Structures are given as structure tokens and as C-alpha cells.
Amino acid sequence: MRFKGILWLRAIAALLVLWAAPGPAAFAGTREYEIKAAYLYNFLNYIEWPEQSLPPAGSNITIGVVGENPFGPALDPLKGKQVKGRTLTVKEVSSAEDLKGCQILFISASEKERLPQLLESLKDAKIVTVSEIDGFAQRGGIINFIYERNRVRFEINQDAARSKGLTISSDLLKLARVVKS
């Protein structure tokens, strides 16, 4: 039927125009990473570092992201917050020196291939390593985000944390799935 054909063509054309329209996809929030960013902020309050490993009071405490940053603007609200008497900073890091200046280091999924080398280089550093790579905590990382029925949950490797002298609060452990290397 000619009418139906025209209707279809118009519908497809309208869909293509809507699809090509700039904007919505670009500024749509990624709630998953907003939740993960808020978790990173909370982790700072539920983990104890050996006092001598933290920067002096009044200076900065740092969350680093290594590899392709999946957070977009989701980490922005964290910047400048006061945690443990220090000012929270967020930075993308790549050099070994920068990595070691962080208290929490988020290792992006883009670093999956070089994960063994990264974890080896951070073995003695008092850094909470966090990722979202499958099996991250079992491979020696400390916290790994996992997806569970539309929610962000996390695994914790308590042995890996202990080996660095880090103490994880029981409130955090209660919510975590505790795994071993």
C-alpha cells in the first residue's frame, strides 16, 4: 500500500534525524560511574592508612585514575572535599612517581593487559588499588567493583590490604564480598 510505504519512510527519516541530533547522548549522566565515584570517596573514610604513609595534615589526599578515564565528569564533585584533615584531589596519572603519590588508585579496564606489572610495581606502596576488571581482587588488587542485579557491589581482598598495612573497617567488609588471592 502506497500510504503505508510513505508512513514508514517518514518514520525512518524522523528516527534518523532524532538519532543524528546532537546533545542528549553527550550530556546524559552515567549513573554507574557517579555511584562508583561516591564509593571511592566513601572508601577514604572506611580505610585506615599507616599514619606515616599519609601526606601531612593540611595537605592533599589523592585519588588517581590510571588508563582511560571512564568516569567522565563523575569525579568532579569529589574535588576539594575535606577528608581526614586533608583536601581531596583527583588526577589522571601515568608515571610511576605519580602513581605512588596516590592514596587510592583506580585502575581502568584499559589497563587489563598490563595489570600484573602494575600490581607488581605497587606491591610495597600503601595504596588502595581499585578496579572493575574481572578477577582483579583475586589477582592481588584490593577492591573490585562488580555488577549485581542493577547495583554496584564490590569485592575486597583483605589479605592484600593487610600486606600493605591498610586496615579496612568492619562496616565496609560487611557489605563486601571478601575474596582471597
Next chain:
Amino acid sequence: MNKRYCKNTVRGLRLAFVLCGLLSLSMMESRAPAMGMDMDMAPFMKPGDLTGLSLQELYNLDIVQMNVLGAHTHPAGEFMVGYQFMYMDMEGIRSGGHAISPAEVFAQNPSFAFAHTRMEMEEHMFDVMYAPSDRLTLMAMLSYKQMSMVHLTRANTTFSQHGDGINDLQVMGMYTLLGDIRKGGNRLVLDGGMSFPTGSIDVRDHRLGDPSQPLQKLEYPMQPGSGTYALLPGLTYLGDAGRWAWGAQTIETIRLGRNSSSYRLGNEYLGSAWGAYGVCEWFAPYMRLEGKVWGNVHGADPAYGAVPATAEARPDKQAGQRVNALFGFDVYVPKGIMMGNRFTIEGGFPIYEHLTGPQLGLSWTINVGWTYAF
């Protein structure tokens, strides 16, 4: 524009006015939350910053929120159950694009003993959805229909007949072709499904509506089922940005074969486009345009005889085209023991109708729905 559409337009404007009133009230409330409901709107007002939430709150926070703006598909592992009540009031006879009187129906169709002047339909629909993955959502839908029709005889007397029964079971899959439910923004979803002939096509009531008379089979529109399998292909576009959500959908019903009464209902082509605005975390009004094109019956049910006594029993007088304007709002419960429940109320009327009549035109319709995702 005839009188009926004038009446509908006035009705629609009233509905829109009421919705605008509710919208303004809600906006006032969202500006002065302390004076309104005791609900924390912070996550909705500043969607980027969740640092104010406790560890436990983060732990229980849904990535894809089944909020007032809806999602249509679901994230992996999520179930949804729903119930919808639909009411349609059909009054006034139409042929082509204009209204005609019962006298004209009888004059133009000497074989008709009756003209139908009003039909009411109530439908109770139950649906369940489950998402085995972020890309795929499965749905099953079954409804129960109750219908009544008022007949006018040539002697100017009236009587009613009633029919009810289970409708056809529909099973569908919705696959996200483009986009990501977890990220929002633009999405294109391919819909595909099948309708199973679970509905009755042999609903009967007493002749002339008189209990002392024998039962007779009711006409095509009074049968709740189709008696045939049908394919349900479709395409859905979804978009959202900030407080706005919009979308468009087309679903076809392609009927297959013939049923046990030797006929097949006409195919249906349904198109819909909508826009919604989330005034606050729990309230979103929306507007929707819905167009439907449906065909004549193929074949004929021998139960109606070689010369049917009404238009509704004539296979060649069933087709039509209609565009409805619908206004509604969604209410979502974001916290507390009722958290996750969502209620929808939608009402509307036709703004365009062309029927291969004489057929009853749609006067107005209202839908009330509830869904719960877990």
C-alpha cells in the same frame, strides 16, 4: 470540525489545564521542599553528586533507576510486574471521516436489523518482564476483557449485550540495538514477539439481550480473542536528557492463517510518540500521540449468516485509522516501604478518525497502571 470533536477538544483542554495545574503545584513544591512532602530530592536535583549518600545507601542504589520517566527495557537481572486497567467509551456512528445517524445507517443498509449506538470496553491487563541481560528484556502479557454494546432496532427500541473473556497471550522480546540502558541518552530497541490464540472467539449472549431468548454469537468486535497466531514486530526509539524523556514506537500485529471460525482479523499498525518531563523525583506529566491503522476481517464467520444483520458482523466494515491525543502522568515512589512502585494515569480522545463504517467511533479512553520493578 464537527460537534463531537469540539466536545473532545474541550474535554482535552480541561484535562491539559488540570495537568498544568498539578505541574505548577509540583514545581512550587520542588522549589520549596521543606513545605512539601518529606522526600529527599537531592539525588534528582543534582544527579552528578552522590557523595552525600552513605555506604549503605550507595549499596542499595539502582544503576538504572526505574523512576517516573520509565525505562521500557530493564537492566540485567531485573523483574517487573504490572497491572493496567483500560477503559474505552465508544459512542456515535461514523462512516469514513464523518458522523452519521442511526437513521442513515438503516437507510443506506436495508439488510441491517440493528445499529449499534454505544460500546464500552474494560480491560484488565497483567504483564511480567524480565531482563536476562542489559540488552534483552522479555515480556509476557495477558488481559481480561469485558465489553457491552447497545443496539438500536429499526423500531427504535434498544437492548444491550455483554461479552467477556481472556484475551490473546502476547510474548515479546526487546533487544537494544543501539545505545546502552546504563548510560541513558539515545537508544534504539528492536521489538519482536508472538501473539497466541488463547482468547475466546465464541463469546455468546442472549438474542435481543433477553434472558428468555437463545444464546447467539456476538459480533467480531465483541470477541476478546482473535483465534489466530500473530507476529508482533516493532521498533522503539528512546531518548532522555536531564529531566526530559521522549520516545517513539511502532508495533505491528501481523495475523497468520485462519481461525476455527474461518476468518482472520485484519493486521494492525500502531505508532506512538511521547514526551515526558520529570518535575521532581516522584512526578512526571507527559503527552502522547498514538496512531493506529487496522484492516478488515479476511474470510467470514458463518455464524453471522450470509447477510449479517449488523455492520459489526460484516467482515468488510471493520477497518479504520485513528489518532489519539493522550495526556497523563507517572507517580513513582522513590523510598520507603512502597519504594519501586510506579503509578500511571492517562486519558485521551481521538483527534482524527476514519472508519470503514458504519462503525462506532471512540469517544474517550482512560488507562490506570501500576508497575513494580525488583
